[in-house]
Amino acid sequence: MALSSKDTHSVFTKFLAEKSLRMTSQRELILKTFCKQKKHVTAEELYDILKKLDPSIGHATVYRTLKLLSEAGIARELNFGEGSVRYEPDLDREHHDHLVCVKCGENIEFLDEEIEALQKRVVTKYGYELVDHSLNLYGVCPKCQETK
Amino acid sequence: MALSSKDTHSVFTKFLAEKSLRMTSQRELILKTFCKQKKHVTAEELYDILKKLDPSIGHATVYRTLKLLSEAGIARELNFGEGSVRYEPDLDREHHDHLVCVKCGENIEFLDEEIEALQKRVVTKYGYELVDHSLNLYGVCPKCQETK
DNA sequence: TTGATATTGATAATGAAACTCATTAGTAAT
DNA sequence: ATTACTAATGAGTTTCATTATCAATATCAA
DSSP: OOOOHHHHHHHHHHHHHHTTOOOOHHHHHHHHHHHHOSSOEEHHHHHHHHHHHOTTOOHHHHHHHHHHHHHTTSEEEEOOSSSSOEEEEOTTSOOOEEEEETTTOOEEEEOOHHHHHHHHHHHHHTTOEEEEEEEEEEEEOHHHHHOO | OOOOHHHHHHHHHHHHHHTTOOOOHHHHHHHHHHHHOSSOEEHHHHHHHHHHHOTTOOHHHHHHHHHHHHHTTSEEEEOOSSSSOEEEEOTTSOOOEEEEETTTOOEEEEOOHHHHHHHHHHHHHTTOEEEEEEEEEEEEOHHHHHOO
């Protein structure tokens, strides 16, 4: 079940406390705003959004906080090879992979239990300890197939 | 079976000819040197190696040529989220995915036909036309598990 | 409050990759 | 070989994402 924003807030606060870091108004705003986003955002995109809510916010703070959110398990880094990293909320959802349209960028999230299981099998076979994985499928979406 | 360097050379030449581009001594050197590498290299790493063989070679030429090699299907771009793209020879081998150690960077190539098949199933399910995919598993290798 | 320490935002720095452009080199036809 | 055309090169510049630096500020525990 999806966790409420109150939960992410307390998770983040706890994470920060463990590292002797502090919850600040900027971090609260960034967390709240980030969790509201429907699409995966880049640090730059989120910065633009935040700038409207708090014009004094700094560039670096957004980058720094997104990194912290990733470490806290609240955000997840996505790399579609665009040159910049995208972030998606990670705590309130189950893991999933991505199917990206190479023409329009449309993005479908999917989860295939069989694939997941097979991945674990591969990792185990080589004696590795699985930390993370990323599976991106790139294709042309139905709409873009028509437009030629 | 692995193709000889003569083959990649002729493949590249043919590819260039089709685009009214030319095989040059620099491109020959870059191709030959690239194919010799045992590990996946970044453009920068390959540039450093090439610089020793031909100090006059330019930065941009390496980037440009690696891009051409990718288009020609001789090289393949890998993105492990390091910030820079890595390239591996692609023509003389079958497709494979990567299992990367997050500590030492050791890199295992694997191919799992079942995973491949399931990926196609996912893509088809959403009406997409598969163009490419990347599956990277990140873990800790047996050696690094010992070193704690 | 105070002192220790973390945070912030402005700015500079970095590194990867693409672009610019004058010069050089291939190519095909003469 | 000469020419005219076009592609390729390399040096340097530029862009862009991200990180580092640092002085000023905010936070927290005592």
